[in-house]
Amino acid sequence: MLIPALPAAWRRHVAALTLSLSALPLAAADAITVADVRFAPTQQLQGQQLQLNGAGLRRKAAFKVYAAGLYLEQHAGSAAQMLAQPGPKRLRVVMLRDVNAEELGRSFLRGMQDSLDRSTFSKLAPSLLRMGEIFAQGKALKTGDGFTIDWLPGTGMVVTINDQILSEPFTEPGFFEAMMGIWLGPHPADAGLKQALLGGSS
Template identity: 35%
Template sequence: MFNTAEGQQAGAWRRAATGVCLAAAMSATWFAGAHAATLEGQQFEDTVVLGQQKLQLNGLGLRGVAWLKAFVAGLYVSTPSSDAASLLAETGPRRLRLKIMLQAPSSELTKSLLRRVKRHETPEAQARLADRLTQFAQQLDSLGELMPGDVVDMDYLPGKGLVLSRNGKAAGKPVVGDDLYRAVLQIFVGEHAIDPRMKQGLLGAPA
């Protein structure tokens, strides 16, 4: 989430992760055309190629609070499903794409995501993921100020790991482990998802 008041943008992503339901998303709909799908004016291709494999758009979800819209997320998978457990259990390439709609520092998104990982994962899993989460967090922080129109991709490539990029430019080396990607994806479609309405959209449910 973002705040329109000057000097309060630093808390924007933090507010986005509080789980507050948004009124705007209650009426949001996403429309699929012949070659693209659109939500809140943000267009997503129906398919993308990642690691030489064609992925299909599973769904779109809006993240925001009230009239403030932070980003639209799109999830690409090899086999679309409305079941979160099936999507989390996938081992093939996947892409989580965020189309930014409001200015905010990426460090606030980092804080939000890390808090959600702690909520989803057991202490043992957190310990196993700790070093790699730190690496991912450093890459996310390095993106700097996110601006409307920016595209942030969180890709999973089997045998390589999580690849973070902004506007097509990788933020660093892949961070290994499908368990890490699963931990990140759970933030969006897991039991304690950051936003229930966004989760349902990513699972392909009609608004």
């Protein structure tokens, strides 16, 4: 039995619908699994439901270091779009190998230094030192350990390791932006991970 050809108007409608669907960001109902780490499609933070913006893998040489997922209220395809959102934000990181915590903290400091000019880096020095102290408290982050970096409007930036808040919030203006620059700045630690966090494929 022959199927009659669709009218031209219907063909145009179907083509437009297909194109619009392909251009949509990651659906809120979709979880992402990265190296056996599952990132749920949504998370609750400060009474708001955040959607998984993207998730990917941090590699160093031939090693898989950690998986990371970014949660926002609305999809963001750039760091500027992410920072422009007024609501809470979360970066979730899960370790894929044992890493010395102090060494990881130092790598974060180097990453911020790479993404900041000297003047801004100097202004943020007190918060940078405190961030280093947080990671120096633990001898190592084991495979499967995780930490989150949360931005909470009205409170500041909060760092949690294995569900334990390790310090008072970082309230210094610009520090959360500087911290996120490690992953989403112009000179990210891993360009493939940056692309994945912003909804692309690594």
